């Protein structure tokens with residue numbers, strides 16, 4: 067034996083438990099059992115051939131009482147039987163509840179039983195003073211640093227391994243899902259939330275726009291994820307719904323590593339290129355059937371192309387104003403009817419700012435059209451002299467024409483986008499053709515409107531009386547006026563909560579006549 071180097075072999079136990087602080091922090095992912103394990107296994111591996119890992123002892127309970135620590139007892143037992151002579155933990159608090167308890171082990175029990183104890187982040191190594199046992203020292207600072215960085219390559223690699231296996235390593239779960247109580251890396255359906263998700267997809271599947279869905283949810287007091295989980299009153303936004311509708315998590319697919327931190331020093335997130343994403347199918351139970359989810363994707367894309375021409379859907383859209391608060395009055399689906407609603411009230415209905423102004427839109431539109439017809443017929447019949455010197459038009463045709471030009475540009479942009487989507491197989495050939503024809507039709511319609519404006523502009527140049535006469539004649543000749551004509555004639559329609567209506571024309575003379583012929 068003399069002169070021979072005795073190869074001392076350490077029989078290593080890794081001990082893991084959650085501490086009280088972890089529970090208080092709400093089980094931060096970096097403190098989780100999986101992460102402790104990744105770190106400790108990496109550490110022991112680095113120690114080299116003189117260290118044999120015997121077992122990993124895990125107590126998931128955080129209270130630290132002996133009753134909750136069956137694996138700690140098992141480890142002590144293994145030490146008693148000589149199976150283990152070295153214990154490694156992430157930090158001191160893993161060993162016991164408090165310093166008195168841990169001190170008992172470190173200063174008395176471990177030395178008495180010739181057990182070496184290492185706490186990585188505290189830099190404690192009970193054998194480091196002894197000659198020949200300094201092999202851990204170089205690692206201490208490295209690992210301390212590594213742990214504080216948290217995003218060290220090793221841990222990141224472990225994280226990526228989990229992501230590539232489709233294990234959920236994100237913090238907050240998407241609405242509709244919660245973490246499995248037996249496996250924190252698995253999503254399970256939370257029925258209360260899933261109901262909302264299903265409703266949203268169902269509406270989108272039936273062709274409802276994101277804005278429509280948002281209004282439905284807010285109008286019916288359907289809680290947001292934030293409200294359900296933190297009991298803070300928030301409202302649905304278009305953005306939140308759009309994000310949900312494109313999130314493949316709802317068809318059972320986990321997509322992770324879409325974004326990552328720039329570095330451990332910079333916590334800002336950066337979007338990763340798609341080839342770095344981890345996309346794993348069938349990782350959890352879907353809330354939405356895959357076929358329905360895919361249909362919704364195509365419809366969302368289609369909706370984005372055709373967004374422009376929705377504006378003129380209602381003849382009076384954009385003209386109605388709330389008398390009480392002066393915000394716009396919009397139209398929304400109200401069971402089988404179209405209902406009016408003050409947009410300010412709608413956005414902040416819970417705060418009781420303004421009131422609903424919730425009249426039946428169809429009836430309202432008929433009332434306005436009937437009134438205008440009567441007014442204009444009277445003007446014509448009574449041959450009221452329109453020749454007023456100061457009745458200058460306040461309509462600027464060029465502005466209206468510029469707007470149409472802009473719309474055409476947007477539609478053309480959408481056709482380009484749609485073409486790219488066809489090339490990338492996001493939409494089918496048939497869908498492309500159908501949408502292409504529709505959008506070309508929209509452009510033709512816009513061009514027609516543009517030329518009509520040009521004609522009116524030239525016809526009435528220099529004479530606002532002629533202009534009014536011409537518009538009134540046009541109005542009376544039509545079965546139903548066009549939205550363009552309405553916008554030429556009317557500046558705004560103020561709606562009172564008591565059902566009074568004030569019409570403001572774009573022509574001063576018409577506003578005066580309106581008072582005369584009541």
Ligand SMILES: [Zn+2]
Pocket residue numbers: 388389390391392393408409410411420421
């Ligand atoms: Zn209002």
